[in-house]
Amino acid sequence: MDRVTLRGLKARGNHGVFPREREEGQTFVVDLVLGLDTAPAAAGDDLTKTVHYGVVAEEVVDVVKGEPVDLIETLAQRIADQCLKHEQVQEVEVTVHKPDAPITVPFDDVTITITRRRP
Numbered sequence: 576m577d578r579v580t581l582r583g584l585k586a587r588g589n590h591g592v593f594p595r596e597r598e599e600g601q602t603f604v605v606d607l608v609l610g611l612d613t614a615p616a617a618a619g620d621d622l623t624k625t626v627h628y629g630v631v632a633e634e635v636v637d638v639v640k641g642e643p644v645d646l647i648e649t650l651a652q653r654i655a656d657q658c659l660k661h662e663q664v665q666e667v668e669v670t671v672h673k674p675d676a677p678i679t680v681p682f683d684d685v686t687i688t689i690t691r692r693r694p
Contacts, residue, residue, distance in 0.1 A: 576665060577613040579628055582606045586639035590650055593677055601675040603639050603650070607631070609658060610666035610692075626663045634658075647671045647687045655691040666692040 584607070589600040609626055616625035634657050644650050651671045658667040668690045676685040 576610040579609040579611065579613070579626060580607065581609075581628055581632055581635075584632055584635055584639075586636040588639040588641075588650070589643040590639075590645070590647065590673075591643075591677070592645045596677065597643055601673070603647075604672035604674065605635055605639065605654060606670040606672070607635065607654075607658065608668040609661075609664050610668075611663045612665075624663070626661050631658060631661065647673050647685070648689070651687050651689045652691075655689060659691060659693055664693070666690065 584605040585602055587600050588603050589597050590603065591597060591601070609628070609631070611626055613625050616622065635654050638653050638657055639650065644653070651669045654669045654671070655667050658664055658669070668688065670686050670688040673685045678685070
């Protein structure tokens, strides 16, 4: 399986369990690895036979900006579900970064990474 990778998609969302997170929002960063067969697209130089990563990027940003959830695990699942709506995508790895998580000790980042496959 081939891989199309998008790294560092940024969007502001109001996800989290604390009222401040829901009210003020924060920046989330998303990395994607889309698994698909790119050979048909490459053979014919045909965009319709692969995934349009620009469209996927816009959809992922819309999910992050969309309806708030408590957990980044839930957010990652929603992003994976959106990616798998694209017929060519057989598998997706989603990493959601929450660099401004409300943690009281110094840290660089909090992430969740999930992998989902088409049934």
